[in-house]
Amino acid sequence: MNVVFLFTGFLFVAGLGYAFSHNRKAIRLRPIIAMMIAQLVLAFLLLNTGVGIELILFISKVFDTLMKLGISGVDFVFGGLENAGMSTFFLDVLLPIIFISVLIGILNHFKILPLLIRFTGFVLSKLNGMGRLENYIAVSSAFLGQSEVFLTTKKQLGLVSSKRLYTLCTSAMSAVSIAIVGAYMTMLEPKYVVVAIVVNILSALIVANIINPYTLTKEEDLIEPVEETEKPAFFQMISESIVDGLKIAVIVGAMLIGFIALMNLVNELFLLIFRISFQEVLGYIFAPVAFLMGVPQAEIVSAGSIMATKIVTNEFVAMLNFKEIASSLSPKTVGIVSVFLVSFANFGSIGIITGSVRALNEKQGDLVAKFGLKLLLGSTLASVLSATIIGVFL
Template sequence: MNILIALLGLAVVFGLAFIVSSNKKAIRYRPLAVMIVLQLLLAFLLLNTVFGNFLILGISETFNTLLEYAAEGVNFVFGGLLVAEGASVFFLNVLLPIVFISALIGILQYTRILPLFINVVGLVLSKINGMGKLESYNAAASVILGQSEVFISIKKQIGLLPKERLYTLCAAAMSTVSMSIVGAYMTLIPPQYVVTAIALNVFGGFIIASIINPYKVSPEEDILEMPDEEKEKEEKQSFFEMLGEYIIDGFKVAIIVAAMLIGFIALIAMLNGIFAAIFGISFQTMLGYVFSPLAFVMGVPWSDAVTAGGIMAIKLMTNEFAAMLNLKTLIDAGTLSDRTIGIVSVFLVSFANFSSIGIIAGAVKGLNEKQGNVVARFGLKLLYGATLVSMLSAIIVGLFI
């Protein structure tokens, strides 16, 4: 039964992507088939093998250790705050460790370890996806640097790109997540689904983009090199200048996420109250009914479909953290099946939400105003595609839970 539902889900995802394709005749099906097979192999490897369990356990323990180190710095600054016994402060325990992780990323970037890793992964991806080296580099870099910072590393090329290639770059940025916040995700949802989602979304982004936005890149167009300005900056910037910059950037991310959560969760609470008073049903439950068919075709049992649909809707309308907090409450309460937890968790691990349209368009506009306006115009189509990427990854995972 799960296989039949998965096939239905794949048909729905690919059908929704095909409907909005800009050039249906240009779709190349062989790379798509290869990448889908790779998604299936990766999901099986990570979730159903001893090696996969060992790998995920190692990654999880690494991040847990890093969070413990981060706690030393957080406790030094905020250790005097009185917190009720057994209580946990989300900002201190989940968000502020982002500062430390960001600093580590800066060190790896400064020592050229990350650029080497990104280039190698990008080269491998370019051999698989049938797209350009720039798109492949960007997908690998997005996982490390995040959806806005990644465009700085390719800012010389942005002004030269046609809208088709620009769409693919932005889709990759919205479909992946920044490594600096992976540790925070792992405190809210099971780590194995965080790792699996990151791996699947890289290929999923290319699969959906290849259907929605098919094109071919000539060797002359496929330029990948670091801008001269960036090279000069790296040569001039000292280690401690770089470290301070990444620490401040990490703190900005923590503050921004905290501010968005305060605003969005308060708005959802208000809407829940208004809808309950007028219609006798909360806003979140209403959204759950709207999104329940999508949850069902992703493989969520029908008994959990409305609840899962509500969490999916919160992610789309606000951000993944707000949705993960809702999911964690239900996980702690034991009200959801393991299958539902896994499928919904994978769906949540991406930046596919309305606020990301503004973030990505703003990041590109800061580097090239004309191209930023282009991104803003296809913003809804970008979100549409990134949401299909999340659905595709969730469907694939559902086959192995």
């Protein structure tokens, strides 16, 4: 039965993507099939083999340790603010992001992370035949996040076509930043966070191949990411990474305050006027999509509500809501919804990506703003595809 839902989920993604494709005749099946096979193999290895399970456990323990180390710094500054036995989301989940941001800065400083990104991007380019810049962005987005990744390619932004720009932005919006992966793991099962990060890279490129197909000449494909000639001093880099981590924590905290309060207001209005909450309405709207992805029929409304909440607000709000009901859902639903939540595909990200690109190249930023809704469609379909792939093995 899981194989049936693999086809229904993919047909939904492919059908909607085909409907909005700008050049249906140019869609190439070979790279799409190759990447889907790679997704299935990777998901199977990570979820159903001893090596994969041990690898996920190791990664989970690493991030758990990093979060605890980050909390040790938080406790030194803010110790005593919490009641005994209580946990504060901002202190215990968001502020440790500062420490992880520092570690990422160190890995970048010593060229370890860029080397890993370039190698993975090279392997991907051999698999899908896409441009090296496309594969670089797809991989680096999973490490650096949707806005930071464009800083590493700011000299190329003004040179790429609008078609390539759409693919680059879809990859960025379909990924997450490794700086907040530890925070995700406090709300979702770590194994689904790890698997989603891996599978999302390919899902974004598959969807881009359907909605936005194109071919590159050798001259165009020579556009590669370049590094800044001036390298900051080590402790300057540490300081900048700390400030960057603090910005992320504060921005996420502010967004949670605003979105959760707004969602509660809308829910109250809907209850007052229609005797049903806004989230329940969203659940019924997205229920058919959840069913096509493989969610058991009895749980499609609950799953659809969480999925829609993520798109309307952001993944943190949806994860917090999901955490409250996850224990009442089947393991299959928990896995599918968890993977769907691990991406930046939401309305707010349209503004973030548009602003990030515009800050580096105003003309290209205006182009991103024009296809913003199509960008949300592509990244959401990528999340649907990733969740569908995982559902096969649950």
